[in-house]
Amino acid sequence: MEVITTHINADFDAMASMIAAKKLYPDAVLVFPGSQEKTLREYFINSTVYIYGFKRLRDLDLDRVSRLILVDTRQISRIGRFVEILDRPGMDIHVYDHHPDAEDDIQGVFNLIKPVGATVTILTQLIRERGLEVTPEEATIMSLGLFEDTGSFTFNNTTPEDFEAAAFLLRSGADLNAVSDMVTQELTAEQVGLLNELITSAKTYGIAGIDVCIATVSVEKYVGDFAVLVHKLKDIENLDVVFALARMDDRVYLVGRSRIPEINVSTVAAYFGGGGHATAASASIKDLTLFQVENKLLEFLRSYIHPYPTAESMMTSPVIFTEPEVTVAEAGQSMIRYNINSMPVMEDGRIVGLTTRQVLEKAIFHGLEKRAVREFMTTDFSTVGPNATLLEIESYLVERHQRIVPVMEDNRVIGVITRRDLLKFLVEDQTTNARSLYGDTNLAAWSKRKNVVAVIMEQLPREIVQTLKDFGKLAKDLGMKAYAVGGFVRDLLLRRSNLDIDIVVEGDGIEFARTYAREHGIRCRFHKKFNTAVLIFPDDRRVDVASARFEYYQYPAALPIVEFSSLKMDLYRRDFTINTLALALNPGEFGQLIDFFGGQRDLKDKTIRVLHNLSLVEDPTRILRAIRFEQRFGFRIGKQTVALIRNAVRMGLLQKLGGRRLLHEIQLIMVEDDPLPPLRRMNEFAVWPVLSANILFDQKLEDLFVRLREVVSWHRLSFLDEPLERWWVYMLGLFSGLAAADVEDACGRLQFTAGQRERIAWAYRTVSGLLWGFFPAAEHKPSAIFRALQPFKPEELVFMMAKAQDETPRRAVSHYFHRYRHVSTELKGRDLKEMGVPPGPIYRVILDELLDARLNGEVKDRQEELAYLRERHAELFGGEGEVPDPAS
Template identity: 65%
Template sequence: MDVITTHLNADFDAMASMVAAKKLYPEALLVFPGSQEKNLREFFVSTAGYLFDFTKLKGLDLEQVTRLVLVDTRQASRIGKFRELIEAGRVEVHIYDHHPDAEDDVHGSVEVVKPVGATVTLLTELIRQRGIPLSSEEATMLILGIFEDTGSFTFSSTTPEDFRAAAYLVEQGADLNMVSDLVTRELTAEQVALLNELLQSARTYNINGVDVCVATVSVDKYVGDFAVLVHKLKDMENLDVIFALARMEDRIYLVARSRIPEVNVGEIAAHFGGGGHATAASATIRDLTLIQAEDRLFELLQSTIKPSVTARTLMSSPVLTADAESSLGQVEEIMLRYNINAMPVLEKGRLAGLINRQVVEKAIYHGLRDQKVSDYMNRDFSTVQASATLMEIQKHLVEHQQRILPVMDGDRLVGVVTRRDLLNHLITDRSREPMALKEEMASGPWGRRKNVTSVLAEQLPREIIGLLRRFGELGQELHYKVYAVGGFVRDLLLRRPNLDIDIVVEGDGIRFAKAFAEREGIRARCHKKFNTAVLIFDERLKVDVATARLEYYQYPAALPVVQFGSLKMDLYRRDFTINTLALALNPDEFGQLIDFFGGQRDIKDKAIRVLHNLSFVEDPTRILRAIRFEQRFGFRVGKQTASLMRHAVKIGLIDRLGGQRLFHEIQHILMEEDPVPAVRRMAEFGVLEVICPNVCFDAKAVETLLQIKEVLSWYELSFLEEPLEGWRVYLLGLLSRLHYRDLGKVLERLDLPKNMRERIAWTFQRVNEVLGDFLRLPPPRPSAIYRALQPFRPEEILFMMATTQREEVRRAISHYFHRYRHVQPEIRGRDLQEMGIPPGPIYAKILDRVLDARLNGELRSRQEELALARAMAWRELGAGEGKQ
């Protein structure tokens, strides 16, 4: 059996090439290896499916295939299951392709490969040479492939052969009206909106002398013809190079176009598992978030657009070195004399290790001044050759946190690159500063930067705005950049009240906090281990201050290093994009909103998204926070993020959490204004089952939680003054349907304090007893209600109220809260003492009886209480003793 196939996500050139190949191999079956582009699918359904005999892959017996004809591709990674046939080595392979060479190219016994505008051009020429006739429908199909892959003969990859092939197909009856209808398509409203977002997000970077435009968009559903939109943007703005990334549903689509030889977009797309040629390429990315894909793109651009910076141009030379036989004291003198922090160590003239000042000083402090350097140098280190690129240098100095990087010429040390050398280059390298494609759009409502001083004035008290300004003024004096970050900024945009302020300082956060506290006459609590501090103004207002660490530059190409490098790394460690917004506080840019990771866009889209795919692996509590934020703001967890959450739960990451951390997050969920939807989502994601095995979250469980919500609202509307911890009621509701044995395991898993575990177990036991008593007794008197409920805390009584089905019990609890709970006798123990009653257990007995009588309305005055007490004393102690 012969089979003709093409690449995954086939386009018109791919299908036209298959049809053309069928003319050369008339007995072969036409089989797509997978999905097709949307335009092609629509055309196939309406036209091609009836004209050409395509076979579905699902019904194909691969064992019967003896010859495989590949058209419009030769990459093994792009042909789906047919790769298995080639790897098995038992099929003859014929190849027709116009793409450049790639690492995973397949080779065949017949290879027709030529750099023309479309693969169908090659096949058309073979058909013409062999005199094979074409119907008008076939000619139309073939010319459609040429029009698409040459951009209607406007792409720079178009060749004279493409024009000649098209002319021949017109002679064979190709219908140009149909081609015009398919190639020239009106944009839908969705496509126009997406094109507008591309235009707004587009930024131009000058990378090694080449202007590269990068645009990113995010939509929740698939929008077709993304490549058409990117091409339109390229033509509208006359761009030489454009890379567009679109997150649609749970995938990211990359489309790239290039008019210049310096940028081979096919090579870059191949790194994402895609393909194409130097001028046009695409890829579908499944295992990265949009943020990760963008950062990866910048890394590739830096490394593939021939970097002009090498280790030789950055290094310091000649190199100051230490001999392995030198003493630590001698090395210290050299470091002090030349003010250096690290040195290479040579052993018999060859590089053997590195030594830094910190190690030297500590060793000398411990009395080791005369010891050899070789005993304390670091022998585990990296080197680079003089031709190493900037990306290689950054990898060692930043990711591996090596203080200095020896530069070698073969095995000879010729220089070193220090962190200072790298930082100086990054500071002066303007290629990392993006420029908005449309400046008038850069300050739009969802652009990456905008000034929100008007929002500050609208949402915040004047004194808080003044406080923020003073933070910025002090930062200016100390030459630090100061930012408000996180939930405070998020809620500012959402118009939600939030005075929980977090500050990030690009500098020494502790020094900043101490200086501010001294200036304001307040207290600063510092944590040197974490480089953080808390400014304590009063019980209502505390401000957290954190230090942004300048030494981290894992993603230096994405945005300017000088202004934003350290801040970006600080924000990258946060949980969700909506929590990565920052607000500049320095006077020269006060109120500037900074958005590295699309937080504004996700606020607009009402989406909860993580920054990278390992987010839940690093911190599984983020699963619960995602659910909490989703329900608090009325947002929705993004599809990819939801998939990552389910996978994290499935592989048991929540089981690795400590009980206290897990309970802390559950507590936060139950403290929300309405936690019921969040608990329901916990059940949907399988979180509830992991935390509370054997719990049945069914309609009855939901009803219990809704009843708890109802009684808590009743308590609040009743204006009862005693504060209430509503989360405790919800916790009782969640646990109420567990078997006693399972309850103990859950409480132990959550690592609750022993007294709290005992109290919960006691509550469930006593609630059942009390409700049982209410059922057995006739309508109880007020004193009986008081005695039954008085041992319980308000939260436990409200749980009882929510779980009972009897209206008389609810009424009794209501009366307890409103009428009985705070009733007290007017008389006290001293009154009994004055009556001559000797102190002892009788006091409690008398006062309890008086209280019961007062509750039941039998006593109405102090005199009546005294009379009852006197009468009880006579009965209990005898007439003689109770005379007075």
């Protein structure tokens, strides 16, 4: 049987392509793989397409299918149950499609893929070439698909071939009135949702006097007609220039629209490898994240749209300064700390001079480090106002060789302009001021805020909520802003328990922590080098406090946006988007969720995604963290991040990691509730050769890990108060198939201590000896089992139970855990001494015999132990007769 099918939720182009394919494969059966779009279902009701013999999937015998003809799709994920027959030997698969390549594309025996507006165009061309006739009804159906997928020939993906196909169908009798009635620009629920996201995320940037709107959305699968949504956004908001970015699958799609001659969007699209017209253009971008594309777009626009700057738009603020009576050495240290080369000298709020690093270094060279800055500062200098022009600024910095130009307003310094600022501006405009479509310049306009107080109150204990509020109140009192960040916020939104709180303060984190500790009577530890602190509460709960990056970056003006940018930069250094969420704690904004990088979206999509393409190069341990988070949360690593991981592994970046860092990440994976999925994923990414090229993560090793987890769970439930180093148990399992030399090399790679190396080598030798020598030999008494297992720690015993091939050793180890290991004699060494036995090695012999007798059930209490001694060692107590009981 030959079957023609298409994608789930078939649209008009899908149906039209099926009808067209039927002309090429007249004996084939038409079958939809799933549901159809609403408009298509309505068309079925009101038309006579049933005459083409469409069959229901449930009425089809898949075993009879020998040829599968796919139209308007080639993705495995979109063909429903037909995926079951793809790998059948001898299956003849033919593919006709116009969509861009995707990761799960099917490769058929025959493939005809063309970048045209509609798949029906491809099939129509074949029909024309073969001289096949098309009835008016067929031509109308095929025209429906053509008009729908090209937006009535207005979409950018429309090609000359689409017009030629339309002409042929019109000559074949296509009813354009019917087409006009059916093809409407009615949006689907999915498209309405995307349009809403575009409007919500849209930010307007003022660049050289031109308002440029940029909107972003992110979806996991490809959504058609994105250009239609951008067009509607432009019309709804009456925008002159709009760029929309959509992350779909493993790439970012850019669509640009412009009404003004100053901006040719085809030039912008060409920068990203796309094209189009001056008023409408698009591009498809791979190997960049959505955040990176947005930044590159802004960079290009700033260089493309030539601005006319003012001093206020170029200056650096807040101003770093020194005072006249500060010593030369102290002022020099300030410049080193903030990595600057010049700064103003301020006295009582007034600027009285300028100084430079070169002057201070020369003074120190001459032994003048203890002299005051006042003695060497420059007092002949010029200042500018906030509206000073670029030419005026250049005249001071270049022509008059002034190293720094203060910007004054109302007799106070509001910023400074350095040569670096000027050079940076000439290279790229640093305008970052953005506002929403509704004119709000607050952070909420561009960081996607929402209030999650209800979630906080629902998920967190009352004392934790109060602690967070106390943090916010203190931050406000100190003139700072405090945020909870990272995994704590992520797990709060996921409704997962996590009280490991990290606080980021826009200000001095150590001052914040010290003040809080003093006011609440708790301990505080701090690290000046990293400007971090740890608050230690009476119940041993700890809260980490850190300062947001405190470098003085160049900003257009001293606006509140400057403060938030420091938080943004702090979050940008984190590993994955889902860990970049921040929770505002200050009064008045408590519970506001701040999302600069689409973390909420990726939580919703259950996707692990890095922030930029060098993330894994900067820290290869993120490879293992991505795998751990993916499996812990049931998420999946984004396609681009997968590609970056594979590339990082190929580059050998994991080999460059220090052993202790690598071990730490592996330990974290091995203490997950079920380490097998992440370990299996590590195998898929070819991570194991970083430890040993001979680790074979095959079915045998997977089966061992299944048994290890079962035994670990058994131990945890059986002995709730007994700690077990789970990572060590699983490490024993991982290395169990390696030769001794390979184990030693792997331990060296992980920088195991000498004690750990000795322990693992001893464990393998001894466990093997017991499993293959001791247990199979004969039925052993409890005392023999106790003596054999007593040298082992619980981790090795758990490993032994999982490694055992039959029930005998597993039962023996279980009995040892439950029955034998805590057995002891009632008589002790002091009793033997009181009984007159001379001290010496005989004590150990007697007590071991008594313990064996206890284990084997030969004695049960103190009196029976005395009787045992009377029978076995009466000579030690003066010959025959009663053995004295020292307790009597």
